[in-house]
Every structure is written in structure tokens, then in C-alpha cells.
Amino acid sequence: MDLGQVVVNWLLLGSLYAAIALGFSLVWGIMNIVNLAHGAFILVGAYVAFTLYDKLHVDPFVAVIFCMLTLFVIGWLVQFVALNRVIRAPLLVTLLFTFGLDLLVTDLLQVIFTSDRRTINTAYANVGLDIGTTHIALDRVLAAVVAILLTAALSAFLARTRAGNAILATGMDRDAARLMGINIRTTYALTFGLSAALAGGAGALLAELYPFEPSIGGAFTLRAFVIVVLGGLGTPWGVLAGGLVFGLAETVVPLIPNVGPGYDNAIAFALLVLVLIFRPNGLLGRQFYS
Amino acid sequence: MANERDTPDTEQAPRTGESRSWLWSLLIGLLILGAIATIPLLGDATALRTWTTIIMFVVLAQSWNYIGGFTGYSAFGNVVFFGLGAYTTGLVLLAGQPFWLGLLLGGIVAGVFAFLIGLPVLRLKGHYFAIATLGTAEAMREIFTVRDVGGGGGGLMSLPLAGLDTDTAFFFGFLALALLGLLITVWLTRSRFGYALVAIRESEQAAEALGIPTFRYKVAAYVLSAIPTALAGGLYGYWSVGFDPPTVFNVGISVELVLLTFLGGAGTILGPILGAIAFELVSYQLQISNISIHNTLLGLSITLVILFLPQGVLRLVQEFTRGSSMPGAVVVPLARDAELSKGRQRYKAFTEGMRRVRRFIAANGI
Numbered sequence: 184m185d186l187g188q189v190v191v192n193w194l195l196l197g198s199l200y201a202a203i204a205l206g207f208s209l210v211w212g213i214m215n216i217v218n219l220a221h222g223a224f225i226l227v228g229a230y231v232a233f234t235l236y237d238k239l240h241v242d243p244f245v246a247v248i249f250c251m252l253t254l255f256v257i258g259w260l261v262q263f264v265a266l267n268r269v270i271r272a273p274l275l276v277t278l279l280f281t282f283g284l285d286l287l288v289t290d291l292l293q294v295i296f297t298s299d300r301r302t303i304n305t306a307y308a309n310v311g312l313d314i315g316t317t318h319i320a321l322d323r324v325l326a327a328v329v330a331i332l333l334t335a336a337l338s339a340f341l342a343r344t345r346a347g348n349a350i351l352a353t354g355m356d357r358d359a360a361r362l363m364g365i366n367i368r369t370t371y372a373l374t375f376g377l378s379a380a381l382a383g384g385a386g387a388l389l390a391e392l393y394p395f396e397p398s399i400g401g402a403f404t405l406r407a408f409v410i411v412v413l414g415g416l417g418t419p420w421g422v423l424a425g426g427l428v429f430g431l432a433e434t435v436v437p438l439i440p441n442v443g444p445g446y447d448n449a450i451a452f453a454l455l456v457l458v459l460i461f462r463p464n465g466l467l468g469r470q471f472y473s
Numbered sequence: 474m475a476n477e478r479d480t481p482d483t484e485q486a487p488r489t490g491e492s493r494s495w496l497w498s499l500l501i502g503l504l505i506l507g508a509i510a511t512i513p514l515l516g517d518a519t520a521l522r523t524w525t526t527i528i529m530f531v532v533l534a535q536s537w538n539y540i541g542g543f544t545g546y547s548a549f550g551n552v553v554f555f556g557l558g559a560y561t562t563g564l565v566l567l568a569g570q571p572f573w574l575g576l577l578l579g580g581i582v583a584g585v586f587a588f589l590i591g592l593p594v595l596r597l598k599g600h601y602f603a604i605a606t607l608g609t610a611e612a613m614r615e616i617f618t619v620r621d622v623g624g625g626g627g628g629l630m631s632l633p634l635a636g637l638d639t640d641t642a643f644f645f646g647f648l649a650l651a652l653l654g655l656l657i658t659v660w661l662t663r664s665r666f667g668y669a670l671v672a673i674r675e676s677e678q679a680a681e682a683l684g685i686p687t688f689r690y691k692v693a694a695y696v697l698s699a700i701p702t703a704l705a706g707g708l709y710g711y712w713s714v715g716f717d718p719p720t721v722f723n724v725g726i727s728v729e730l731v732l733l734t735f736l737g738g739a740g741t742i743l744g745p746i747l748g749a750i751a752f753e754l755v756s757y758q759l760q761i762s763n764i765s766i767h768n769t770l771l772g773l774s775i776t777l778v779i780l781f782l783p784q785g786v787l788r789l790v791q792e793f794t795r796g797s798s799m800p801g802a803v804v805v806p807l808a809r810d811a812e813l814s815k816g817r818q819r820y821k822a823f824t825e826g827m828r829r830v831r832r833f834i835a836a837n838g839i
Contacts, residue, residue: 217600268780274599275547276779279735282728283775290769401724405611408604445619452608456593459601 197430202330206381213354222400228386258379415468534745535654542739545674550606558703559710583703614722
């Protein structure tokens with residue numbers, strides 16, 4: 184297989200994966216919640232983008248902003264109304280709760296949109312740069328660029344704004360943050376809303392690139408988990424690193440003779456176990472989110 | 474005399490409670506299973522099939538209880554053993570061998586798999602362990618689909634029909650497994666192995682310090698949870714005559730059985746049984762009522778129950794009847810209570826119990 188094409192695929196796919204896992208990493212690092220409904224949020228973003236394109240012919244890359252806003256509101260509400268109650272409960276409770284949420288949202292999507300595969304076909308879907316035998320698709324490059332921008336934006340937001348600092352402080356030590364006058368409920372709602380917004384943005388990006396249907400949410404959540412574990416909790420750039428490593432595995436493994444395609448989940452799981460055994464902190468893991 | 478002053482009923486072993494509550498639980502469990510055993514006598518084929526499924530979930534919930542409830546390691550991927558049992562039994566049947574051999578091999582394969590997977594995965598804790606087991610289930614589903622293990626395209630497997638009066642035979646097969654599960658659970662609450670598992674759940678470091686070989690016991694618990702699950706899988710496979718990876722490696726089943734045990738009360742004897750029966754009945758009612766959003770309602774009910782009863786219904790009952798919910802507290806019956814009449818005392822205990830329950834529910838959350 185053409186090496187250039189493999190490298191291009193890897194870089195673009197890896198960056199996109201970072202977008203998928205950003206929100207997941209945030210909520211896990213700050214609130215210690217593994218959000219099993221993350222995949223469902225991504226799908227909601229995808230469907231919102233799809234509906235906007237279908238009814239109002241809004242370009243998906245422009246729709247990213249709108250999807251993020253919608254999901255932000257949804258995430259805020261979920262956190263404020265429900266998740267707040269289980270945040271100090273044992274692990275199993277939060278996992279089951281987010282699973283119930285996932286079931287709820289996926290089924291609602293299925294009822295509203297049916298299980299038909301959807302995708303967005305824009306006019307520039309096939310436009311790309313051809314260097315020799317390597318085809319660099321424009322939409323994939325745009326998606327990768329947006330993903331990297333989101334990572335940088337998140338990093339800057341956390342480090343430089345008051346609200347971002349409040350989120351980091353809450354993640355480090357909730358009670359100390361409370362003593363400093365930070366409203367924990369609002370901060371957590373902000374964090375979860377932000378995480379959902381990032382998921383929504385990723386969904387909007389994906390809507391244009393791949394066909395989607397309600398049942399693929401679980402695969403996203405699993406991948407987000409593996410990517411966050413790979414890259415390490417503690418920084419948005421870790422997610423990017425994790426995404427790139429994961430993208431590498433997914434691009435390269437099917438090329439091994441006798442393996443072939445279709446082993447995506449098996450690869451994810453194997454990677455997960457390997458990382459947890461040999462480098463449990465991930466590539467760029469840190470103790471406190473920053 | 475020294476032995477008149479018994480030690481107060483302190484909360485040192487919260488799950489096993491007083492010294493003979495296990496006997497009550499065992500009797501109630503046997504009663505429930507016995508009552509269910511009379512279902513075939515009703516002659517209603519639909520009810521038989523429904524209850525067979527319910528009993529199957531009882532078995533699965535009980536098995537999960539060993540690793541999740543007693544040991545405190547929430548495995549979200551136990552369905553992988555179910556699928557392994559189903560496929561092994563199926564392959565054995567297709568090769569023309571007897572059914573019981575298939576079941577036996579299914580159990581062995583699942584047990585060995587649990588051992589091998591348990592070695593790396595049981596070193597993880599909390600979230601990591603949960604998602605790692607989830608990943609196992611997903612990965613196996615994929616492998617079985619891609620490798621087309623069943624031979625029918627995408628891993629589909631079709632089996633010959635069973636010979637006997639099928640539905641009743643399978644009903645009693647599952648019921649036997651449920652009985653076995655009940656007995657094993659009761660044994661766990663009374664044996665050193667079981668106590669060690671509870672110790673691991675409460676504080677793994679302390680357990681290590683006490684000399685319990687935690688890793689070995691964890692793996693043993695995991696293997697123990699795998700075998701009945703695989704047997705149930707084998708039975709299910711033969712009963713449904715055909716299945717495919719998305720059905721028997723369905724992660725939804727896995728999470729459902731965690732939920733069932735949890736609702737009933739993880740780590741208890743009756744918890745899995747009650748939780749499975751209650752939840753499956755509700756789920757069934759929702760399904761047959763032809764509401765298209767039944768999955769949504771299911772998800773909604775999961776979230777609501779988790780919000781308000783994060784420790785299961787049984788814990789609520791325990792809370793009501795227990796003397797005090799604070800660990801290490803001493804229960805001293807107030808002297809003036811003895812002056813009230815018996816009826817008044819019982820009424821007071823009742824209201825006190827209700828108050829505790831309400832406080833308990835309200836305290837769950839922030």
C-alpha cells in the first residue's frame with residue numbers, strides 16, 4: 184500500500200479521533216465520571232448537523248457551532264438536573280446512570296430518525312489534492328484542522344480564562360475550590376456542558392465524513408475511552424497524542440497480511456489492555472488536569 | 474454473667490447482617506424458586522417462555538453477583554462468557570455430540586477464558602476494569618462475526634431442534650441453574666472464600682495486609698462468575714435454535730444483568746433474584762404494550778431508579794429493619810420504650826424505620 188496515503192490517512196484520522204475524545208477526557212479528568220452516553224451525544228450532534236443540512240442547507244462545518252451550542256445546553260441540563268445527584272456515589276452508580284442515559288438518547292434518536300444510515304453529501308465531498316498517488320481529501324483536512332483548533336481552544340480556555348481556571352481548580356480539589364468561592368454546581372454544569380458541546384462538534388464533523396445510524400454510539404464511547412487512556416488524563420494535548428496513536432493502530436493493523444479489515448473493536452481493546460499494563464498513565468498523563 | 478451482655482448489633486458485616494439472616498434468605502429464595510417451578514402447570518406457553526427468560530436473567534445476575542457484588546469489581550463484559558458458552562455448545566452440537574457434553578465444554582472454555590483474561594484485566598481497578606471487560610465483550614463479538622464462527626455468514630449459527638418437550642425442559646434447566654446459583658451464593662456468605670471476597674471489596678489493601686491472596690481470589694471469583702453464565706449461554710443457544718454474535722455477545726445484556734443485581738441489592742443472596750424478576754417483568758410489560766419507545770422508557774426507568782435507590786431495594790428493606798444504619802453504632806433500647814405497650818412499641822419502630830428509609834433515600838447524592 185502506498186506509504187504516503189497511509190501517512191495521510193493516519194494523520195487525518197488521528198486528529199479527528201482527538202475531537203471525539205476531547206469531551207470525554209474533560210469530564211473524566213475533572214469530574215471523574217466516565218460518561219457512557221458520550222457516543223450518544225456525538226450522534227445527537229451528527230443528527231442535528233444532518234437536519235440542518237437537510238432542511239436549511241447549512242454547511243456542516245458551519246453547523247459545528249450550532250451543534251456545539253445545542254449540545255452545551257443539553258449537557259448543562261443533564262448535569263444540573265440529574266448527574267449532580269450521583270456525582271459522589273460509587274463508580275458503578277455513575278456508570279449505570281450514564282448507560283441509562285445512553286439507552287434513552289439512542290432510542291429517542293432511533294424513534295425520531297429511524298435506523299436508516301444517514302450521511303451528508305456536500306458538493307465538495309470529493310474535492311482533494313492529489314500528490315502522485317496520494318489523495319488528500321479536502322473535507323478530511325478541514326475536519327482535522329477543526330479538531331486541532333478545538334483542542335487548542337480547550338487548552339487555552341482552561342488555562343487563561345477565569346471560568347476555565349475554576350474548572351481546573353474544581354478538578355484538583357473540590358472542597359478547596361468551594362472554599363475559594365467557586366460555585367461547584369455551576370462549574371460542574373459548565374464542564375459537562377462543554378464536554379457535550381465538544382462531542383456535538385465532533386458529531387457534526389463526522390456527519391459529513393462517514394455514514395451514521397443510532398446504533399454506532401457505543402463504538403464511539405469505547406474509542407474515546409481507549410484514546411483517553413492512551414494519551415493520558417490531564418491535558419487536551421494528551422487526547423491529540425492518544426488520537427494519533429490510535430489512528431496509527433487502526434490504519435496500520437489492517438495492512439498486516441492475514442488480518443484484513445473489521446477488527447476495529449478488537450484492536451481498541453487490545454491496545455487498551457496493553458497500555459494499562461505497560462504504561463498506565465498514558466503518553467502525556469498528569470496528576471491534575473491542566 | 475459475662476455472656477448475658479452480648480455485643481451490640483453493630484454494622485461490622487453489613488451485607489451478611491445478623492447471624493441467621495442467611496437462613497431466612499435461603500428459605501425465601503427456595504420458596505420463590507419453588508413458586509416459579511409451578512409455572513409449567515398453568516399450561517400457558519407464553520408465560521412459560523417469559524418466565525424461562527426471567528429465570529435465565531436470574532442465573533446471569535447471580536453469577537455477576539460473585540464478581541461484582543461480593544468482590545466489588547464491576548465487570549461490564551460478562552456477556553462474553555454467555556456468548557462463549559452458546560457458541561461452544563453450538564459447535565459441539567453441530568459436530569453431532571450430545572448436548573450435555575456441549576454444556577460441559579462451554580463451561581470449561583468460559584472458565585479458561587475467564588482465567589486468561591482475568592490475569593491482565595483484574596490488575597485494573599474501577600473504571601478501567603469495567604471498560605476493559607466491556608472491551609472484551611465487544612472485541613469477541615467482532616472476532617466471532619469476522620471469523621464467521623457459526624458458519625452462517627456473519628457468525629450466524631443454526632442448530633437442530635431439541636428432542637424433548639422443548640420449552641418445559643429448558644425451563645427446568647434454567648431453574649436448576651438458578652437453584653445452583655442460590656446455593657453457591659449462600660455458601661459464599663458462609664465460607665472463608667466469600668468473606669475474603671467481601672474483604673477485597675471493602676478494602677483491598679487491608680485484605681492484602683491480612684494475608685488474603687487477593688489476586689488469586691479475584692481470579693477465582695471471576696472464573697466462578699463465568700461458568701454458570703456460560704452454561705446459561707449454552708442452554709439459551711440450544712433453546713433459540715439459532716443465534717448470531719450481536720445477540721449472544723450483546724453488551725446490553727451485560728449491562729442489564731449488572732443493573733438487575735444492582736437494583737435488587739449487590740452482594741446479597743436475594744438481591745439478584747428479586748431484581749431480575751422485578752425488572753424483567755416490568756421490561757416485558759413495556760415490550761408487549763407495543764409502545765415504540767419502550768427502550769426509552771427502560772432507559773428512563775434505569776436513570777430514575779439509579780438516582781433514588783443507588784443501593785438497591787434490598788438495602789432499603791435492610792435499612793428499615795435494622796437497628797441503626799451507622800457503622801459501629803451501639804443500639805441501646807431506650808428505657809422508657811419498655812413502658813409503652815407492645816403495639817405502641819411496634820408502631821414506633823415502624824415510624825422510625827420509615828424515617829430512616831426516607832433519610833436514606835434523601836442522603837444518596839450530594
